[in-house]
Amino acid sequence: MPKAVYQDIYLDLKRRIEEGGFAYGSFLPSESELTTSYACSRSSIRRALGQLASDGYVQSQQGKGVRVIRDPQLDVTRGYDGFETFMEMAERLGFDPHTRCLALENVTADEQLAGLTGFPVGTRLIRALRARYAGDQAVSTDDSYILADLASGLTPELVEAGIYNYLEGELGVGIATSRRILTVEAVTEADERYIDLEGFNAVAVMRSHTFDTNGNMLEFTETRQRPGFFSQYTTVMRPQR
Incomplete structure (x- = not known):
């Protein structure tokens, strides 16, 4: 595509x-x-x-x-600048990136998962949970739900090499926009397990709905980030009266 x-x-x-x-x-x-x-x-x-x-x-x-x-x-010196992957951000900021695949499984959206992701109940999805590293420090996790019909060929190796590398580079998927909600939330047991928190008791959470060039949603991702490493550059526009 x-x-x-x-x-x-x-x-x-x-x-x-x-x-x-x-x-x-x-x-x-x-x-x-x-x-x-x-x-x-x-x-x-x-x-x-x-x-x-x-x-x-x-x-x-x-x-x-x-x-x-x-x-x-x-511009801020750290953070997701616009719509870039973790690997692209690492190249821009000059740190050594590494991704570890923690889970890769087929799931079907029930009412609870549909409410979280925005996919209709019954949608077949692939869940890919991974930890992100800058050098030897685990700085974030990404928990993604992707349309199974689109990404059925994903393997842990492809996840660690970059899901968008696979979708765009191998499948030719056109990824266009992402709608995001950012919050600050208390750490969870999973955060403590997978992220080097360095004493922080809260994390920055970004929930993203991503759409292809035809306007179809293909992915939902919850990114949980250690404070102090990430920041978000945002420009807002006031409606003209």
Whole structure:
């Protein structure tokens, strides 16, 4: 399943902003220039720019153009930056990543699991629980539920190498967006077992519903993170009156 054209444009513009190719405070090329540059339709450009605006990278200014409002120098130094995998984050931040698969099993969503994940009752899922390491420190866990029809070939080795590497690289799945809820919660027995808490009695919890390029939900993940290692960069937009 190939990625939508706008998604490639969005990712390229996002990268260029993060690397300083489009400086903070500057204006992007016009829609017409971008359409020519990327050899695509104007609707693809507008969709990519809309995603950048939603993510807090740019802001449209009537009569002037689209201004870059993301300053890479002000970004937090640790954390999930936008929508990246643990391996991608490790490469960006320069630490040695390691993943240990703790559980890989087939489950069917009952009422309780459906309420947690958002999948309908009766949906066949694959649960993949893993611990994340930075060097020799266990810093988080990811507990994912993925559509079984999509990821039936997952093995512990593939889980440890990266589930998205498998879905995107081997299966060609287009992963587009993730809706997230972040909370701070008391540690559980599982947190104490799998995370090096270093004295913390609470963890940051991120629950994510992830959708493919066709708008279909394919995964729910609960990530539990040790404070002090992770942070979340967020840009919010006030409705215009």
